[in-house]
Amino acid sequence: MEYKVAKDPDALLKVLSEHERAIARLYQAYSAKFDEHEVFWADLAQAELKHAACLNELRTLLETDSAMVIVERFSVDAVRFSINYVNELTARSAEPDFELLNALSLAMKLEEALLEKNFFEVLTGDGQEIREALEFLARETEHHFQLLRKALTDYQVRIR
Secondary structure, three states: OOOEEOOOHHHHHHHHHHHHHHHHHHHHHHHHHOHHHHHHHHHHHHHHHHHHHHHHHHHHHHHHOOOOEEEEOOOHHHHHHHHHHHHHHHHHOOOOOOOHHHHHHHHHHHHHHHHHOOOOOOEEOOOHHHHHHHHHHHHHHHHHHHHHHHHHHHHHHHHO
8 A cells, every 4th residue: 555745744743742641641551540550651751752752753853854755655634533432542541440451451452553553654664773773663662562461361351
């Protein structure tokens, strides 16, 4: 499938960074809600903030690297839609009947969706910094998915 060059690459990188910050807020809410798993969620939130910072660094690099190309695999509006969904999940976490099982399941599905959609494959270019940033984001997202899957499996075993 061919993708077109993004009309406003800075806006796309900016909204992707906002998406990462929204996920960090979700994990921070989970950290506050589930005392016994506070560190687990807080660590995930910190990692999401690092992802946002990485995307912001790429925005800076975009200004100076003419070989960097941002492709529009999905629109800024689609990413904003996803941010709204993450914000809804954050609001739902405050409900009294929201349980750890919900948090683990929803977070795992969120990370899995990012992997399936190759969320961070919006950049092309020959620069080493670009490749390293993309590899970092993909590796971290896969790691989060695996951590959440293991935590969910362990939790399900404990409650049976």
